[in-house]
Amino acid sequence: MALDDSWFTEQHDGAGSAFSLKTTAKLSDVQSDYQRIEMFDTTDWGKLMVIDGCTMVSTRDNFLYHEMMSHPVLFSHAAPKRVAIIGGGDCGTLREVLKHPEVERAVQIDIDEQVTRAAEKYFPELCESNHDPRAELLWIDGIDWINKAPAGSLDVIIVDSTDPIGPGEVLFTPAFYNACHNALADGGLVVQQSESPLLHLPILEKMYRSLMAARFSDARTLFFPQPLYPSGWWSATIGCKNGTLDGFREADADRRRFDTHYYNSAIHRAAFAEPEFFRKARADWLASN
């Protein structure tokens, strides 16, 4: 049955699938210097942000992505004091990061200020920590910023980027991971969203090979649901500089004094469980490196 004009539909490139949300109003349509940013109201998913035709954030389900891009990596680091977020202009990841009292400074570097302006207006809850004294928001090129970051100056880098096509493509290369490796202190962690385990296994392979080429000593993938993104099943991949990803601060996760909607220590452990097909694929990538 065909969908009428009230539906926003994203076709998933090369996947032969599409996801649609029923909208009630178009709230704004901005062509920034970098991309087209559309905002909608929907019947059941709250506000919806679309960038260059791809669904990015909805009020209803963004907690899954934002919590899983921040809490697992932060509780996997022994003492995450200095955090950088590359991208993340909607500020939802920044909010989760700043829930951690150990974090002394969190810098968000997104090239497009208009994304943050739209988030402030339509997702104010995601922006509630933007004025935290530990936060710094920059609207400049994140790759350039990482390239210039002093060696060993960061504990955690969160790459909250768009897909690895177009402007986001450089974020999946060995050169970018080399810059991350240099900017991280020993034991430092970089996490990057790594697409759908079902649809994008070749992208995950490329990420692993890039992380290994950049001399990260360990790399693991976590898995979580994300209805708004292709297949509804998503992943993030963590690389560790001069250390391993064998454990996490489980007691701290259990004692955390902030609210979460998805994350807890059981979910932390569970997210790292590898589906059988992925376990075999990852073993092959590591063996053939």
Place this chain on the structure above:
Amino acid sequence: MALDDSWFTEQHDGAGSAFSLKTTAKLSDVQSDYQRIEMFDTTDWGKLMVIDGCTMVSTRDNFLYHEMMSHPVLFSHAAPKRVAIIGGGDCGTLREVLKHPEVERAVQIDIDEQVTRAAEKYFPELCESNHDPRAELLWIDGIDWINKAPAGSLDVIIVDSTDPIGPGEVLFTPAFYNACHNALADGGLVVQQSESPLLHLPILEKMYRSLMAARFSDARTLFFPQPLYPSGWWSATIGCKNGTLDGFREADADRRRFDTHYYNSAIHRAAFAEPEFFRKARADWLASN
């Protein structure tokens, strides 16, 4: 951007979302005595079975559902010899069940023989164990069959049903769970698909209350991705008769001599991890019982 006629789209009732697959051909369209069964070929998902307008099975992603409806419950039972599958006419669950050497008899009871006939033609891989001497396929009313099953005659009941609206509604009632409880031996397990954790929490609550009303001594939910179903995030809920769901035959799961694509013992443990919002909701349901 609108989808042309080559896309099959399912609108998700009451959820304001829709999922579409790009088709290349319509292979068949059968109105059985019970429902309309459509088969399509798709660009990227293999064959697609649609029943009464709802996407049911695709070649590409059915492994997630069929493995998670069978292996966790079977490895959670100490000695699963006698298994019944209510529904499951595509035979994919039956195939997974029969991979377990402990299973001595597996009866599949689906009211609609035409579903199995379509699966035999378009999903022959799912039907490869239909002639296993341990298998029995019946096309009669599954609820009637369970009501008449001798007390204590089953170890595991798998309810591989349609959604709890229309014909499937009775499968989510205390009366049905009472019949399951009676048919199970001590330590017996019933598992039923329990919809999307994000979209259908009230249905999960109803299932828990029905299981408790039917005197099941423990109940747990497992979570897994399922791109074809609303939100791409799905669940199944297990009830235990006179026992607990605290452990599973982990060593047997590790030593299993059959192939899986998603399931392994790490995924087994991970699937039972409760998202924070669900952990709180379930605790409330149990406390207010």
